[in-house]
Each structure stands twice: as structure tokens, then as C-alpha cells.
Amino acid sequence: MKSHYHVLDGLRGTAAFSVFMFHIWELLAPTPEQNPLQHAYLAVDFFFALSGFVLGHAYDARLAGHSAGGPQLSKGGFFLRRLIRLHPMVIVAMLAGIVGYVLDPFVGDAQRVGVKLSLGMLLLTFGLNLLLLPAPTLPNYFGETHPVDGPSWTLFQEYIANLLYGLFAPRLGRKLHLVLCAASALALLLTARYFGNLGVGWGWDHFWAAPVRLACPFLLGLLVYRSRLRIALPSAYLLLSLVLLAVFMSPAMGKYGWLFEAACVIVLFPLVLMAGAGEVQPEGRGGRICRLAGELSYPVYIVHYPFIYLFAHWNWSTHPSRPVLAAVAIAMYCGVTLFALMLSRWYDRPLRAWLSRVCLEHEARAGLHARALQS
Template structure:
């Protein structure tokens, strides 16, 4: 969804932000994608470091950012491509999406491998035979489920845990190109409703929607994708029929923070209030945020922040986890005091953001520009 041009942000701040195909960007949605990615990093840093039931376990529901991403993707993919199928083939669509997404998949897998090998605090647990580690790296490059490696939590993407949602993103794009784009809004609404009912049942039984990233609950990944991605497609198709307030990036980002920061709720009379809260966010709160953000303008003062936030969101999401593993292993092996650990987190956080920026400027954008020129694809990447 980020603009791949190298226009000067200052000069462009007061202009309407458009893709190369002439469509306006949803600048507030760009900014919200960045806000959600930043909150995911906070979630991983604090919960991996301090444990999952601690006063410093911040934004405990931020795993729902994945569902928010899926919803955003469905909405924006429909906006970008629904009206282009008379002049675009399925292979061309796949090529565009691969160029948009896969360079950072390769970089994320490589950083994950390097972090695994050179983690100074993980030597006692990061034990994996070289052939198995190589296989895990190769499968990560292809965004396929990888074999488990020592020192990880049985994740389907052992070297770069967050990449599990990118694998689902690919499946969503394939389903859109082959089937979903052909369906009417009412059919998409029915799919959303039926899958949403199943999600309610799962959330109540499991007590949470935090699942899909590991082998033990891998079946949750396609369910979470289906609900939110189809919801995004459906919202785009019906948006003109819905009245919605125009709310800017700052307020909507605060809403996300509040939603993610809520405590873990107990179970009452056989009902998991925590699971039901999670599913209420996915089925009701996130659609409202997307609709409000899609029809809001950033304004000249916030445009640069929205664009920067949107551009950084994907690099930050896909490259940050090696830093989380290192500081988590530091906490687990050295047992530092809370103040020391907090100090290190506030060193690691800007470092992770800096690496994401460098990855964007000196790898992702140049590689995507070269591939676009090489394969003659019009630059209409969302």
C-alpha cells in the first residue's frame, strides 16, 4: 500500500497521494498499518522479555494486529485490482504481488538465520544440525512451513516467526485472483458471516485468537485469514452504502492502542470473555476502524507521518523478530533486573526501526524498482 516512488516527502506533503495508476492512496490506512506494526514490535519485545502475565506485558491483545492486517489487505487489494481484470491477467497479478512482497521475505529469512547463528545469548538453546538449519532457511526463503529448530516455539516459520502471516497473505491473494474477485458482495458477506460464526466458537473454546503461528494450532491461520481478508473485500464493495465518520490517524491509532492494551479477561459460566473480546475486535471494531480510516484525509500536517509509517510498516514487521529473540534470550539467561531490561529494550527498539528503514531504502525499494523495470510491469503496487 506504500508509494514506491522516491519523491521528496516534504515537497509532496500537501499533495494528494496517488499510486502510479492515478488512484489516491488511503493515507490514513497507510498510517494505521504502521501503527499496528509498531504495536506488534512492542508486544513482542515486552512479552517475550518480561513474560506473558506481568505488569510490563504491554498491549497483550496486539496479536490481533494480524487480523487487522488481513482486513486492510482485503480492502486495499479490492480497491487496487477489482476494476483492472479486463486488462490484467492472473499471472500478471501474481507477478505484481510477488514483487511487492517477496524481496523482504528473502531478507527477513536471511536476518532470521544470521540472528539464530550469532545470537550471543542463545548458544545454550540454539542447537540444530546444519542440514536441518539449511532446510529451515530454504523453506523460509520460499515462505513454506519450515522444520522446527532448537530454541524456538514450534513455529511454522522457525527463523522468522511473523512470516507465518505472510504465507497466509499469499494464500489470500491466490484465492482473490482465482475465486473471490468474481463473487458478488452478498456472497462475500455470507462467507464473512459463516466464517465469523466459526471464529466465535473457536475464540470461546480456546479463550483467545492468538494462534496460527505454531504447528499445534496451524489450522487457525486460514480461518483468521478467511474472516478478515473476506471482510476487507466485502467492506470495499459495500462502503458506498454505509455512513461513517471521518476520523484521523491520531485518534484511530489511540483506539488501536486501547483495544490492544485491554487486560486478559476471565471465563464466566463457561464463556471465555477474553476470546469473545478478541472476536468482537475482529468482527466489529476493526471493520469500523478500516471504514473510518478509508474515508478520512490525513491533512498536510499528518501526510508525511502517514506515508513514512506506511512505508516502514512491512519492513518493520518482517525484520524485527531477530532482535526480539536476542533480548528474550538475554532475559532468560542473564536474569537482569527490570530496569536493566527496560533500558535494553529502549536501545533495541530504535535499532529495529533503523534496520527496517535501511532495509526499505537500500534493499526493498531498489529491488522492487529493478524487478518492475526488468519485467515491464506498470508501477501500480499497493
Template structure:
């Protein structure tokens, strides 16, 4: 997920706002996830689909921002700008995860107290590059690419999509890109419908099966977003922010479909959401009209905190998950005050990170990298 924009072009403030809405829903998903017993009964059941929405938004914004600039921009310049935008918060998220690591020792992560400091610091160093760590360096025990900040996996695939775009896919005609997107859509639907759990959840482990999930989840939405940026002609739609926010929340908060007997039905639902509904939401958001200064400020605030919130919330969630695992039987009624504190604390930390770290570091990197 990212927030590239060009001052010379019209901006899409509603898309910024929707990115923030989706980021907040991701946090609520991660806060309700440990209270469920599995995929079927998580309160925010489809919250993980926000990642697929982020990929689609990223593809749209990358196409809009860069497609017409390659006549005077090199691949190196493109990568410098992406690193400037993405990497500072990646580093901060990993550092926060490292700071809290030894304080989240719990029954769910019995490995933590056995991990030597040098090994944790090595994982931190690798994590700051966003490269995935091998399973031999799984210091938490969840088989994650980024054990210090779980959400790093999606940034790894975001970079892969950016690389594919820059080295070749940007040159494809609309027809060729459309064919690629169609193939990617079929692969995504096949994954969702045939997976054992009947969903697209996954992509955060460095093994063949999970890397396939990550690539499949990235290819369709990112390049569908790119295609949308090239083909869509936004109109003027009233109340788009409110309507699109309701739509994205409805999709992500939708309960599980099909139960244990018909898991494929949930796969069909997720395929329709990612392949059809998400592009529709982005199109409507791009077509939307801001009516009031208050709405503009809300969209700006949500857009500003979206990426920092995504990167800093999970180091806080680790404490919450540890607390729940150490107090078996915690209910939603008992957990919601702590969950609300994590949510509000995450938003506050995200805004502080933006103003005191991310923006100054990006400004410094622009002067250094040129």
C-alpha cells in the same frame, strides 16, 4: 500486510499510517511478551491482534486496488505483482534471522548450538520461499513454521488469502461474499471463545490444530476487508488518524479480560474487536481527511516502514529474548532501555531496508517480471 496502491486512484494515507501504528505496537508486544509469565500478564496483552488487523487492511486494499482490473489482468500478472510487493522483505527478514541465529544461543533455545550449518541453510532456503518448514526442521525449538523469523507465518497465510481471492473468491457477488464472511465470522468467534486460552493467538506451527487457527484468523478479516472495499462509501471525517490510532492502541493495549476463571470472556472481547471494531477503524480511516502536511508526512513515514518493520524486527527481538532468558528475573524497569533500543533500532533498520533494499529490488523485479 501489504501496501498496494494505484496511482490512478485516490490513495488512503490514513490507512497507511494506521498500518504503521499497528506495526509499532506489534514490536512493543514482542518486547513485553518475554517479561510475562503467560497470556494473563503480558503488558501489551492483545498486541497479537494487530495481525488480524493487518489481514483486514490487506483485504480492503486488495479489493480496492484489483477488483476492477480483472478485465485486463491475468491471474499470473496478479501473482507477479504480489510477489514483487511481498517477497523481497520476506527474503531479507529470513537472511537477517540466519545471520543472527548462532548468536542467540541461550537457555530458552538449547538446540541452537547443536544445529549444523547445512540444516540452518536449508531452513533459510525454504524460508525465503515463505513455505513453512516441517517440525523435523525446527532448529530453534519453538515449533515455528519459520524458525529464522517467527513472523513469517502470517505472510504464509497472507499468500493463501491472495491465492483464494485470485482463483475464485474475487468472482463472488456481494451477497455470496457476505455469506462467506458471515460463516468465517462464526468460525472465528467459535475459535476465540472455545479455545483453551480464550483467544485467537496461534497459527505459527505446521500441524493440523495450528493451521486451523491460522486459516480461521485469516479468512474472516481478509475477506471482510474485501467486502468492506466493495460496499463502504467513505465520507469525510475529521481527525480520523488521531482517533483511529487511539482506538487501535486501546484495543491492542487492553489488559486481559476474565482472568483464569472466565477465559471465554476474553474470547468474546477478541471476537468483537476483530469482527466489529477493526472494520469500523478501517472504514473511519478510509473516510478520514488529512489536515496538515505534517500529518501527511507522518502517515507516509509510518506506512513506508510498516511492512519492513514487521519483517525485520523479530531477528532483533531474538537477541533480546535470549538476553532475558539468560538473566532470569529481569524486570520491566531493567529491560526497558534494551527494549527501547530494539524498537528504535528496528525502525531505523526498517527505513534503511526500505530505501536501500526493498524499493530498489521491487523496481528491478518490475522490469524483469514485466
């Protein structure tokens, strides 16, 4: 049975909760430079690096037919497993997003169907985003490619990574892998310099930057796994969480900000992966925290943004006092976290278990039947 990297799971949670807090502070800080987590959008690049590592760990041997646990995993079986893992929470996030958009009580007619947009356009956008495809943006939503649930633009990139990995990773030799890592790192540097930062890819004006942000960290994460690069650290989860928070909370660096952010993705995040993979099974309270943070990371990340828009529109329309604003922000943070935990325990886990039993058993029987016909 494969080992599980609980420290890396916990770091995913650290990054997800940082993104959530970053989006709250976006509404409260007068300027981006005054956001105490102004670089927290780099959590997205860290997620991509984690994905490269985790996919390699979970599927490299199985797709290549070298796994001791059973026969070679088919490409169809791989894609089905990834769909079961990711898409149930996407459905919930999209439903929350569309309900929040239509019923938002703080925007007047700005989002009303029949005034600013047609029902057909709303349904088209919802349908495309439900499939994680880019869609026409919605009024009042800042030109996002995935306006029903903003963070899902990264899931679209994640699906692209899964597709390419399933098709080509077993044949990706080390020399070509190194060349692609170098080329994608150069592309990331040029993109960061062009924009002055890496907080791009979510809107139609800079949509082309999204696959650039995906390619470099994903390939580096896969390289870290395949090279068996490990760094042993005591209290790895705590120390590495502090490293990530130090990156996210770093001050503005003026004209060198783009270089700092690119260096974090190209150099620092692979080192964090190496150190996080050095401690496979943390014990005691630290292990429990890692597992809980890892469990909450995906649902918190994917469902929080509709609540951010409601919070923003309430704040902008009612102009509450600072104590009231702080109290509501804290209540939202805790409430969404509890909502994410409930979704994980009572929806996502049971549904994925059921889908795995039904779909994967059917897929296994189909594979056995096909092999019987060939023999």
C-alpha cells in the same frame, strides 16, 4: 489515477509498532495478563482486514477488465506484482533470522549445528521458510511453523489470500461474498471460544487456526471496500490509532476474552476501515506521519523478530538490572526502526522499482504479443 488511503497506511504502521512492543513486553511481563499490550496479536487480524480492502481497491477493476487505466490485468500479472511487492523483504528477514539463530552468543549449545540439529535440517527449514512454507521447527524456538522468522507465518497466509483473490475474486458475487463472511465469522467465533483467545496460528499445535484468522477479516475488508462504506472523521489517523491502542491495551476479560477479541475482528475492525477510508489524503504533519508509518510498517513487522530472540536470550542468560534492561530494549526498538527505514529507502524501494521495470515490462510485452497473435 487511483486514490491512496494514507490513513489506512498509517494505521498499518500503528499496528506493526504495537506488535513489536508486544513482543518485547512478552519477555518482560511475568504473565501474559500483565503484558500492557496483551491483545496486540489482534494486529495480525487487522492486517488481514487491511489486505482485503487494499487488494479490492488496487485490483478489483483491473482484474475484471473495467479499469480506465489500461487493459485487463492477467492473473499472472497480478501474482507477479504481489510477489515483487512482498518477497524482497521476506528474503532480508530470513537472512537475518538464520544468521541470528546460528550466531546467537547467549544460548550455549542449544542452537548449535551438529549438536541439537543437523546442517541438512537447518537448510531444509531455511529453504522452506524462504518460500514462506511451513517447516520443521528449530530447537529452542517453541514449535513455530516459521521459526527462521516468526511473523512470516502471517505472510504465508497473506500469500494464500492473494492466490485465492487472484483466482476467484473477480467472480465473487455479493450474495456468495455475504455468505462467506457470515460463515467465516462463525468459524472465527468458534475458534476463539475453543482456545479462549485469538493468539493462535503461529505454531504447529494450532496451525489449523491460521486460515480461520485469515478468512474472516480478509473477506470483511474486501466487503467494506466493495460496499463503498465510509465514515468521515476529523483527525482520523490519531483517533483511529487510539482506538487500536485501546483494543490492544484492554485488560484481561477472563472467560469473556474470546468474545471481546472476536467482536473486535468481526465488528470493530471493519468500522475502523470505514473511518480510515473516509479521509483519503490527510494534509500537513499528520499526512507525513501517516506516510512514514505506512512505509515502516512492513519492514518493521517482518524483520524485528530475530532481534527479539537475541534480546530474550541475552536477558535470560545475563539477568541484567532493570535500568540496563530498559535501556537495551529502547535501543533495540529504535535501532530496528532505523534499520527498517534504511531497508525501505536503500533496498526495498530500489529493488522493487528495478524488478517492476524488468519483469512487468517483459510481462506487458508478452501480453501484447499474445493479443497480436489472437487478432
